[in-house]
Amino acid sequence: MILQYNLGNLQKVNNYREAFQLVGMPSQVVSFVGGGGKTTTIRRLAKTYWEEEIPVVVTTTTHMRYEDVPYMLLEESIEKLIELLDVYGKCVVGNATDRKTADGTSKFCSTSESFFEEICQEMERRGGVVLVEADGAKELPCKVPEEWEPVIPKQTTQVVAVYGLDAIGKTFAETCFRAELAAELLHKKIEDKVTTDDIVCLAVSELGSRKSVGNKKLHLLLNKADSDERIAYALQICKKIDTMSEKPENILITGYDLYESR
Structure with missing residues (x-):
């Protein structure tokens, strides 16, 4: 299920590429920041490109879960990257x-800046897309970045900030990576429970979702909307953000499709 907030309502969207308003766009570099769900979202967005035979590279500026696939590249070789793209139309590189x-799964880390530049140039030549996991959260649904975070490449054209709705009603200590920073920013204690207002504040803050974004287009993704209650939370968040001057250009909600059986 993918829902998009528009004028007070949630509307269903067909796929992730449409949701992120990337249909018909020239070569893009999309960086994902924030809480848990980034890798899953990247894979789902990448799948829509693969299905349309548009070349896609997935990489990270931090650390990312290793994938045991034939198009995984763990060396900085533009020749091998080109070979994998020619064969598979896709590559996971680091x-x-x-x-x-x-759970013990290996991770891979970022490429050098110079090799990332080569990747971007090659994908621009092919009319493809580069999807970057640019932040870490240890799979927790909420995140406030440290001074050196996130690591958004300069080539980035759009940023997606991810929050898990499963954080709401649980404590910052339980659900937030850098819980102390979140508590300080929101004037809370780490034992306090996360509210919809807290997600709103983090989503619009220059020390939260907007950190290092600059003038790049910002999407907000509220994931794990897997119940009517969480969808209601998401709509509350959307409506509150909608009243603010500084806000993401696009707000999405994802989760299991509760509406298919209705």
Whole structure:
């Protein structure tokens, strides 16, 4: 399920490329920041490109879960990148690292800036897209960035800030990466429970979702809308943000499709 907020209402959208308003767009570099759900969203967006035979590269400026696929590239070789794109039309690229996820899966890390520039040039030549996981949250639904975060490449054209609706009603300590920073920013305690107003504040703050975004287009993605209650939370958040002058240009809600059986 993908819903888009528009003039006080939530409207269904067909696919992730349409949701992020990328249909008919020239070559783009889209960076994903914020809480948990970035990798899943990147994969779903990448799938819409693959299905339309548009070349796509997935990479990271931090760390990302390793994928055991034939189009995984863990070295900085433009020749091998081109070969994988020619064969598969897609590539997941980075450098090897000894880091692992909580479940023991290996991670890979960022490429050099110079190789990332080569990737962008190649994808521009092909009319493709580069999708970048530009932030880490240890799979927690909420995130406030440290001074050095997020790591958004200069080539980025659009930014997607992700929040999990499952944070609402639970404490900052339970659900927020950098919980102390979130509490300080919101004048709360880490034992306090996250509210819809807290998500609103983080979503519009220059120390939250807007950090390092500059004049790039900003999308807000509220994920895990897997119940009527969470969809109601999402609509509350959207309507409150809609009254503000500084706000994301596009707000999306994703989750299981509760409406198919109705």
